[in-house]
Amino acid sequence: MTLSRPPDTRRPLTLRDVSEACGVSEMTVSRVLRNRDDVSPATREKVLAAARSLGYVPNKIAGGLASQRVNLVAVVVPSLSNMVFPEVLSGISAALEESGLQPVFGVTQYSADKEENVLYEMLSWRPSGVIIAGMNHTEAARAMLENAGIPIVEIMDSDGDPIDSVVGISHRAAGRQMAEAIVAAGYRRIGFLGTKMTDDHRAQKRLEGLIEGLAEHGIELIDREFYSGGSALRKGREMTAAILERTPDLDFLYYSNDMIGAGGLLYCLEKGYDIPGSLGLAGFNGTDFLDGLPMKLATIDACRREIGEKAANIIIGKDTGGVIGGHRIELTPRLDPGDTIRKV
Template structure:
């Protein structure tokens, strides 16, 4: 019984006993069957998290925040990717639920009816992060993408920009990027200077898409005085285009991004952008989930503020 308690992480034994048991287990190559333990005790230490893209630097920081917090609290992470497709998220969730996780963390609030039914009937904590949902399935942690767009639009109007464009790479399911665009356009319209043009690519929102997208947009609308990009990667691609073509930034054209990726702060001209506290969001999501597991009181909606950085390119 003492050996079993040690291997299960229990208490009631000395440090010396623990060390001897673990030394023998190591020599034998013993690895505990956590799934069997979870089935026997009805207490899993696995938490599933599904994000849009594993190649996204922003979601890498979110995952880091989740993983660090959960490991500190005694849980392990199972990571999945939905490629901004609600149907892929549902397929991932059906697989994960078969492992009887302690809870799941999902990105956004755009789910299929099947996903919503699974989550409501699973009897486990659910955290929707990244896009704040005032009526969550269980817990929501994040911020308003629409408000991010509004804030940037208002900022550029105050800066004297009057002919704004947008370059993005939005899939049908990327409702968060679409919300930023809608907020941006709404702020411009309210100020009497509607969005002049947009170029939306069916591509990954990376550096090349920003370079190429700006080239296409300016060929069609050379009169623009500022361009808002889907994210910082695309904005940096836009800056590269301006450098290659001799476009002065911000004199001839303003370039603004979103996300706050680290590279944006060390450019020759600091990028004008919105900084998202990615690691803090991941940490808050993990802690809220574990608090729910423990029956501790906590808010269902947790807002994590973003920050607009004026930079030198807007």
């Protein structure tokens, strides 16, 4: 079922909108959404389908609260175990510190269905804004965000059409930037290693950018090694061993993130590879822990803390002339060649 939203795109949806969309009374809609058992299964299904398609989220705030908003900002990220997102959250928290708003965090584990559930629960408490990682959402999640009637800031990515505001980098551009650095350093047989590639849309876009950038120089990606689990040093070692055993003449390995890249670097050093002479390596994110490795892994700084700060400033109207919403801020990723790319 596909339903159109009300003409006023900034007005939160109401029971009446759902009632009119599915052709039953507001009282019946209310009964269904309160899980009352005095509604027929067919009617229940019709109401829930209409609410889902419209993006309607029930209001859990007590009716007497005049503003019908709470001083919370919903922040939705894929992971807290990944070293990337704590720095983003630090930037958000720092920017909100004197605003009177408090961040509340939800984690999706890179699952689109879980993102829907997290958004549904968070929006039901009527936060003052939403900051959410990524621009790829299910239709239901996008409908909820579009109809929330509050500032929405999608972060980390800028390749796509934002719901409201967006703060991030172009991951396709980051992939192309790495391709240029690889080619300029004289590498020609490149392999790519990535985790969660089905669900990590940003890593997928970097891979697409890498392939496009290499193709402009008449170079094809030789091999790929994917893993569906999380990012860990041990997994990076295992993936590197697998791809080099399968394709031993590779001369460059590009990893979807620094963690598996660091594992790959440790493996290659242990096995005596000449780095960066015969084999170059690079990761992505620019995480601080790379400074503690025997060699500094090449990487691209994804501007994580700055993204968090700018997103929070949009929510509170700071540095935006007091106008909240409709902002597009694209930051420039920064390449750090470290010690694992040949000097040009």
